[in-house]
Amino acid sequence: MSSNGIRDKVAVVGMGCTSFGEHWERSADDLLIDATQECFAGAPALTAEDVDAYWLGTLGSGQSGLTLSRPLALDHKPVTRVENYCATGSEAFRNACYAVASGAYDRVMAVGVEKLKDSGFSGLLRSDPPGDGTAPELSLTAPAAFSLLDPAYCARYGVDPAAMREAMTHVAWKNHANGARNPKAQFRSVVAKETIERAPLVAGRLGVFDCSGVSDGAACALIVRAEDALRYTDRPMYVKGLSLVAGAVRGAMDPGYDYTTFPEVVHAAADAYRQAGVTDPGTQISLAEVHDCFTPTEVVLMEDLGFAERGQAWKDVLDGAFELDGRLPVNPDGGLKSFGHPVGASGLRMLYECWLQFRGEAGERQLTDPRLGLTHNLGGRPGGCVSFVSVVGPDPG
Amino acid sequence: MTTTLTRSPYGIVSYATYLPRHRVMRDELGTALGVRAGRGARVAASFDEDSTTMGVEAARRLRPAPPAPSSLYFATTSPAYLDKTNACALHAALGLPRDTFAADLAGSARSGIAALRSAGLDGGLAVLSDVRTGRPGSADERDGGDGAAAFLFGAADAAVAEILAHTSATAEFLDRWRTPGSPSGEQWEERFGLERYLPLIEDTAQRALKAAGTGQPDHVLLVSPNAAVRKRAPKVFPARLSASGSPLGYSGAADAGLALADVLDRAGADETILLLSAADGCDALLLRTTDRLPSARQHDSLARQLAEGRPVPYPTYLTWRGWLEREPPRRPEPDRPAGPPSARGEGWKFGFTGSRCESCGFVHLPPARVCKDCGAVDAMAAVPLAGTTGTVATYTVDRLAHSPSPPLIDAVVDFDGGGRCTLEIADTVADELDVGVRVEPVFRRLHTAGGVHNYFWKARTTAGTTARATAGSKASAAADTSEREGTA
Numbered sequence: 001m002s003s004n005g006i007r008d009k010v011a012v013v014g015m016g017c018t019s020f021g022e023h024w025e026r027s028a029d030d031l032l033i034d035a036t037q038e039c040f041a042g043a044p045a046l047t048a049e050d051v052d053a054y055w056l057g058t059l060g061s062g063q064s065g066l067t068l069s070r071p072l073a074l075d076h077k078p079v080t081r082v083e084n085y086c087a088t089g090s091e092a093f094r095n096a097c098y099a100v101a102s103g104a105y106d107r108v109m110a111v112g113v114e115k116l117k118d119s120g121f122s123g124l125l126r127s128d129p130p131g132d133g134t135a136p137e138l139s140l141t142a143p144a145a146f147s148l149l150d151p152a153y154c155a156r157y158g159v160d161p162a163a164m165r166e167a168m169t170h171v172a173w174k175n176h177a178n179g180a181r182n183p184k185a186q187f188r189s190v191v192a193k194e195t196i197e198r199a200p201l202v203a204g205r206l207g208v209f210d211c212s213g214v215s216d217g218a219a220c221a222l223i224v225r226a227e228d229a230l231r232y233t234d235r236p237m238y239v240k241g242l243s244l245v246a247g248a249v250r251g252a253m254d255p256g257y258d259y260t261t262f263p264e265v266v267h268a269a270a271d272a273y274r275q276a277g278v279t280d281p282g283t284q285i286s287l288a289e290v291h292d293c294f295t296p297t298e299v300v301l302m303e304d305l306g307f308a309e310r311g312q313a314w315k316d317v318l319d320g321a322f323e324l325d326g327r328l329p330v331n332p333d334g335g336l337k338s339f340g341h342p343v344g345a346s347g348l349r350m351l352y353e354c355w356l357q358f359r360g361e362a363g364e365r366q367l368t369d370p371r372l373g374l375t376h377n378l379g380g381r382p383g384g385c386v387s388f389v390s391v392v393g394p395d396p397g
Numbered sequence: 398m399t400t401t402l403t404r405s406p407y408g409i410v411s412y413a414t415y416l417p418r419h420r421v422m423r424d425e426l427g428t429a430l431g432v433r434a435g436r437g438a439r440v441a442a443s444f445d446e447d448s449t450t451m452g453v454e455a456a457r458r459l460r461p462a463p464p465a466p467s468s469l470y471f472a473t474t475s476p477a478y479l480d481k482t483n484a485c486a487l488h489a490a491l492g493l494p495r496d497t498f499a500a501d502l503a504g505s506a507r508s509g510i511a512a513l514r515s516a517g518l519d520g521g522l523a524v525l526s527d528v529r530t531g532r533p534g535s536a537d538e539r540d541g542g543d544g545a546a547a548f549l550f551g552a553a554d555a556a557v558a559e560i561l562a563h564t565s566a567t568a569e570f571l572d573r574w575r576t577p578g579s580p581s582g583e584q585w586e587e588r589f590g591l592e593r594y595l596p597l598i599e600d601t602a603q604r605a606l607k608a609a610g611t612g613q614p615d616h617v618l619l620v621s622p623n624a625a626v627r628k629r630a631p632k633v634f635p636a637r638l639s640a641s642g643s644p645l646g647y648s649g650a651a652d653a654g655l656a657l658a659d660v661l662d663r664a665g666a667d668e669t670i671l672l673l674s675a676a677d678g679c680d681a682l683l684l685r686t687t688d689r690l691p692s693a694r695q696h697d698s699l700a701r702q703l704a705e706g707r708p709v710p711y712p713t714y715l716t717w718r719g720w721l722e723r724e725p726p727r728r729p730e731p732d733r734p735a736g737p738p739s740a741r742g743e744g745w746k747f748g749f750t751g752s753r754c755e756s757c758g759f760v761h762l763p764p765a766r767v768c769k770d771c772g773a774v775d776a777m778a779a780v781p782l783a784g785t786t787g788t789v790a791t792y793t794v795d796r797l798a799h800s801p802s803p804p805l806i807d808a809v810v811d812f813d814g815g816g817r818c819t820l821e822i823a824d825t826v827a828d829e830l831d832v833g834v835r836v837e838p839v840f841r842r843l844h845t846a847g848g849v850h851n852y853f854w855k856a857r858t859t860a861g862t863t864a865r866a867t868a869g870s871k872a873s874a875a876a877d878t879s880e881r882e883g884t885a
Contacts, residue, residue, distance in 0.1 A: 121729055123797060132742040133734030133843065133851040134763065136819035140807045141728075144795035148809065152791050155832065204793040250769040252819060253761055255811040259791055383809075383819075 003243065005275030006101040008396045011229035011236035012221045014043030017352040019184040020217035020340030028061040028115040029071035031218035035345075036072060036111060039220050043232050046222060052105035053078040057092030057112040058344035059085070060127055068111055083344075085379020086291065087244065088112060089219065090347025090388040094242045096223050106225055112349075113218040114342030122214055124343070136252075137381065142293065143211050145381035147204025149296040152259035157311035165197065165205060167314035168295035172196045172209045172337055174323050175292060179334025181364035186213040186340030210295040215340030219348035221355075226396060235359045237351075240372070240391040241275030243268040249384030257383060264387040265304040265378060273306075276391035278372070281306040285328060285391075286370035287357055289350030291378045292335040302330070305376060305389070324365055332357065332365050347388065350375035358394035370394075405563075407520045408556025409684070411549040413458035413695045414658045415451050416542075416645075416702040417442045418824045419709040423539060429711045430534045440645055441709055442528045442543040443824055444717040444802040445841040445855070448473035449483045452526035453490040453840040455545035457783065459522075460696055466549060468521030469499040472512035474649040475528045476503040477842070477850055479577075486852055487524060489747035490840050492781060502650075506573075506622045506676035509650035513657075513682065516550045517560050523548045527649030530718050532581045536624060542645030546654030557690040558661065558670070560682065561609035564601045567678035568593065573622040580719065587625040594626050594675040595633070601681035602634050602673055609683050613637050614671035616660050620652040621675035634673065639663075644699055655699060657682075662698040666690055697860070705860075717802065728799040733847030744779065749838050749854045751816055752777035760816035780816065782838065786859060787812040789834045794827045801844055810836055810856050823855035835859045 016039030018031050026034070040046060054077055056068040065079030084091040089112030096110035119125050124142060131138070137145070154164050173193050179185035191209060199207030222232070229236035245268040251257030269281070278284050290305065292298040302313035307328055308321070316322065322330035333339050333353035336346060354373030356362040377388040420438035427434030442451060452471055469491075471484035484499035493499070502508040502515070509525040516523035526545035531537025553559050572590035575582035598619070606614070617636035620643045621627050630642030643652045644659045653674045660670055666688040674680045715721035734746075744750040745763045752764035755778055759770035762782070767774050792808035799805075806822040808830065822830065823839050836856040843851040 119729075121727060123728070125729060128732065130732070130735030130738060132738040132746045133731075134742065134746050134853045136807060136821075138731060139795075139798050139800070139805060139821065139843065140793075140819065141795055141797045143797060144793045144805075144807060147793045148791050151832070201794075202797050203795045248769050252809075253769060253817050254759075255790065255815070255817045257817075259809070 003271055003275060005241055006097060007240050007275055007277070008226050008238050009101045010097045010223050011226045011238045012351070012355060012392070013224050013229050013232035013236050014039045014046065014222035015220065015352050015355045016042070017184060017219040017349055018217050020213070020215040020342055020345070020349070021186040022117045023216040024117065026216065028067070028113050031115065031216060032068060032071050032111060032113050035113070035218035035220045036109070039109070039222055043222055045232050046107065048072055048074060051077070051107050051109045051222070053099055053108045054080070055092040055096040055108065055110045056081045057083065057088040057110070057347070058114060059083055059088050060125070061113055061115040061344065084244070084386050086293065086343050087347060087377035087379045087386050087388040088344045089349070090375065090377045090390065091244065093221055093348060093351060093390070094244060094388065096221070097239050097242060100223050100225055106228065108223050109220055110223065110348060111218065111220040112345040112347060114344040115216045116214050116342055117216050124214070141203060142381065143206050144203035146294040146297055147206045148259045148382055149300055150205055153296065153300065153314070156258055156260045159314055164314055167299055167317045168210055169193050169196045170317050171292065171295040171298045175331050175335040175337035178324060178332050178365055179338025182334050182339060183363070185334040185338050186215045187334070187338040206294055212293050212336035213338060213340035215342050217340060217342035217345045217349065219345045219352050221348055221351055235394065237355050237358055237392050237394060238396050240277070240393055241272035242390050243271035243275070244386065244388045245271070246386045247380070247384045252383035259382050261300060262304050262378060262382065262385060262387060264385050265301060265376070265389070268387040268389040269305050272389040272391050276372070278391060281374070282328060285372050285374045287332055287354065287367055288328060288330045288374040288376065289333065289335070289353050290330055290376040292331055292337050293341065298330070298335070301376065305374070324367070329367055332362070332367060347375065347377045351390070351392065354392050405517050405560040406553055407517055407550040408553040408559040409548050410551035410555050410557060411459045411461070411693065412547065412557070412658050412661055413455050413460070414544060414546045414655055414699050414702065415454035415458060416440050416544045416699070417446055417451065418706050419443055420706040421711060421714050422708050425708070425711045426539065432534050434539050438706065438708070439539065440542040440544055440703070440706070441714055445823060445843065446528070446543070447477045447842055447850070448475045448526040448528055448545070449477045449486050450840050450842055450852070451543065451545035452487050452524040452547070455526065455547040456487060456491055456522065456524050458695065458697070459547055459549055465494045465497060466522040467497065467519050468516065469493065469497060470502055470512035470515045470521055470523050471500070472502045472508040472523070472525045472650040473527050474503070474505060474508065475530070476501060486747060489743050492748045492750070506650055506652060506674065507678070507680070509653045510674050510676070510680040510682070513548060513653065514563060516548065517563070520550050520552070523550070523654070525651040525654035527651040529647060529649050530580055533715060533720050535581060536584070537582055537647070540624065540646040542648045544645055544648050544651050544655055546651055546658045548654065555689070556687055557693045558684040558686045561611065561669070561685050562605040562681070562683040564604040564608065564681045565678060566597045566601050568597060587623055590623040591625040594621065594623060594679065597679040598633060598673055598675055601679045602671060605671065605681040605683040611669055611683070614683065615668040616640070616664055616670045617673065618642065618656045618660055618670065619673045619675065620656050622647060623675065626675050634671065636671070638668065644703060658695065659699045661686070661690065662694055662700060664690065713802070726799050726803055728797065731799055731844055731846050731851070733849040734851045746853055748781060749783040750779050750781045753780045753815070758815065760812070762816050762818040782812055782816060783854065785812050785814065786835055786837045787856065789830060789832055789836060790817065791832055792822065792830050806830065808836065808856060820854065820856040823857040825858050829858055
């Protein structure tokens, strides 16, 4: 796979992110307005009218660019709606970055929104085209699909299921502890490990606390040419690498696939690292915002992203390697687990944390002098998914 | 009016039966309702089974797999659809050729006889299948049974049983009836029916024996929707070796077929069987087994299937049959399957046929046009896998999923000879599953949405696996089934 990359060609000069949670009083329109208003407030040199083009990511809270242009009263702007499962927000960002890098536009905005709590159901709802009723994902829920990672990982690496349970619990505990330090997170309390382990079962060994928060929220980013960045902010965030990979959904049909890895993530990470010049992610990346949709996912991702050796991530997790004061803080903002997962907004929310950390605005969870940040999404399930990886940093070059 | 048919050019060349795995324990039923329900167990179709799926399972067990029959007759009193021919789903699941005639004979117990008679006339396949439901506490509920039987007719010189005679008597009187749409049937005072039936039974039996020129039959079978008639089964007509009734209690249109299969399981060569079905008249079918029978019996005898099985809690059974409306899962109901994609995917959805890349051998489930391994385009051969066993690669219990009987269990199955597919697990509780457990595909109804039944294949543990897994006490089996009902 080849991609030329756009390292340091574009920069983020403003971001906005609503709090995530059960916003019974706020519509998707409200969330879009609130996120973009925060963004413009932080980049006073720009107004909505100054932005040349918009990309809107939403899984199911609206269709077409009108979902954004209508509430923001944007007149005659190019507004593109994108959808790519749980990588939707990241996909809006990626396309917006490429639009600037191509020279087509100088100032663009990527916005992501999801209003999940109006459905009356917990968990994600599917919206499938008419079909023959045979696809397993029509019945098997996401937590069940991801729960397959846990026994497979134990079997492959000879990990005691009790130790794996402990590692999964540790992921949930860590991300809740991080979220407790984040005023915008959906869940803001430290959760005892005992509570996590005793939660009602959802699927396989996954309990309620092994699953990410279902929430409403929106987030956005203003993207300009790197050479223009300092006109809008004194501390821009530069895009080093962007990768998106869609799998052939081969694992679901291939007896050779063992449910202990996401090959799509491995490929997306390799591509993004190459673009960004990252050769040793474990030491070069200062913080990572990864797609912790379910706790075993985060364990496996540590290996797929090159943060841990194969078969060792569970140990590194238990050793605290990915805590705020660990060797590579993962999901310092609380992750999908406690910040919440409004699908279309999540990818941009991850970038928002990098933005805050690089600017020294992460409050109680501020890391010391972060140099490179990674964000990662995946959409789909083990056996077939889309995966996104970005590398961003506070400095060009 | 009476008719007599003799010496058909066709005989039964193969037969097979299918009984669901679940059993309602009559003592539990009695305790729950505060009535005397007797002992033993009632065979109960699972929530994902209906007359169509059980019919498919019975016909799939025919060995050797039938050469294309000229026709398929499907008999039931519990059709899954009206206005749409249920036999078409069987036709598709069995992979029969396009030019095979397929029709339903639906409505009454006599439909089963009609299927046997029709298939016997043209060398066809008769599939008799029924889910018998009755109000809680009713005789139909307590003494009924669910199951299916399939009989393939072919040239008499290849038969395991020849048809010597078939006589009928038709009479209009009110004994058993049910209005369309009603879930439970009615019964006039049993003794009225009994008095009506006895002379009809005698008449048809004598005429059959006379037409065939045989003496006292070796085996006599008497089945009937009328319970008083059924009680007379052992003595209503003299037999040389055995006289019996339905092995399940009363199983509707499948009853005559299940009784016949049961006797074929144990009869010797060159023995006569007089099958008497007293339903809205009486039909007598006189057969003679051939020396091919002992080596061509169905693989899994009815008696053995009957002896197997696991208890299903009575409240669960009531829920399956719709008598008890439970709180639904807090998930949206699934969409109904769409007509055009279901038709385009007939081979996959009904026949469980995938594709194998002719360039590299990679098996695709569902079938694909572009090979996921080597990228070859439109170089695929069809791979029917319904008869292939597989191994559980991994599995999970999904307590969130929408299921008519939660929790839903899904397994990733690797099929012998290649091919992987994620399938729902049927008739099996999580305790019996493990990585490496052997499973086989079974045809089931995943759910019904918008009035459309979503037929597809599930996997269930093979018979051997189950025997090991259920070797424990009844108590542990009961605990297993209650686990399935667990609401975490």
